[in-house]
Amino acid sequence: MLQIAVCDDNIDELSNMVQLIDLYRTSKHLSCEYAVFSNGFELVSVLEKGKQFDIYFLDIIMPGLTGIDVGKEIRTFDKTAPILFFTSSPEFALESYSVKxxxxxxxxxxxxxxxxxxxxxxxxxxVKEEEDALIVKSNEGVQKILISNLSFVEVIRRNVLYHLHSGKVVECTELFSSVCDTLLKYGCFIKPHRSYLVNMQYVDTIENHQITLQTLSTIPIAQGKAREIKQQYLRYQMEEE
Incomplete structure (x- = not known):
């Protein structure tokens, strides 16, 4: 079920967008839900409570928090969700790309x-879902894990635990070395410790002995490896820019 957020302070424009989305999902037989917000503060408030959407439709020119401001808030915890800006003025086109x-x-x-x-x-x-996903055999059966939803992975004895951004944990019995070989190819993962892999898109801070994620989880850094991890993260951030 696709989740869409629509934010516009103009009620007529908001109503028009909703009607068009309804028309689209009916004509395309698309399984989706949408939530509407009449200002940026309402949307940000919902996001701060942990709600996430698959797609964001944002008006740019809004009082208080502009669409660009809201986009920046979204990017603090979600680096990949598509953001589409709708506006009556082309003057913000360049700035809109600052939030990708x-x-x-x-x-x-x-x-x-x-x-x-x-x-x-x-x-x-x-296309992204087909390419950037893992198929794993967990205790609950075969599951598909989107790379963009995976915050970190840890191994405890012979059990590999996939920690999703939502807080859900998918537990599997497999070789951690094989998991490392697969995930490190994506370029967004680092291995700060022999028992952990971390998705750098969810890193909040890196200290000498641990990494703190945006989910507030803390990951240990092996002794003597902090400098290397910080350099890897810096390279990743520069590539993302």
Whole structure:
């Protein structure tokens, strides 16, 4: 079930977006839900309580918190969710890419314009999910884990625990060395300790003896490895820019 957040302070524009999304999901037989917000503060408040969405539709010009401000808040905990900006002015186009927006669409939003944008976006999501995912055999059966949802992995004896950003833990019995070989190929993972792999997109702070994640989990750093880990994280951040 795809979760979409729509934020616009103009009630008429918000209503138009909702009608078009309803029309799109009916015509495409798409399984999705959406939540509407009349200002940036409402959306940020919901996000701070732990709610996440798969796609964000944001108006840029809003009082208080602009769409750019909201986009920056989203990026503090979610580096990959698609953000689409809708606005009546093209002057913020360049700034919108500072939060890695996937698209920038000028109002008024027509059926053709929205349908084309969503078709393109959903195709990108489909490709990403096919490429950036693990299929694991857990205690609950075969499961698909999106790399973008995986915050860290640890091994306890012969059990490998996949910690998702949502807080869910998927437990499997497999070789940790094989897991390391697979995940380290993605370029967003580091191995600070022989028993841990960390997804750098969820790193909050790196100290000499531990890494603190945005989920507040703490990961130990092996003795003498802090300098290397910090350099790897710095390279990752520079590549992301």
């Amino acid at each position: 927006a996937i698209n920038y669409v000028l109002k008024p939003i027509s059926k053709e314009k929205l349908f084309f944008t969503l078709d393109d976006l959903l195709e990108q999501i489909k």
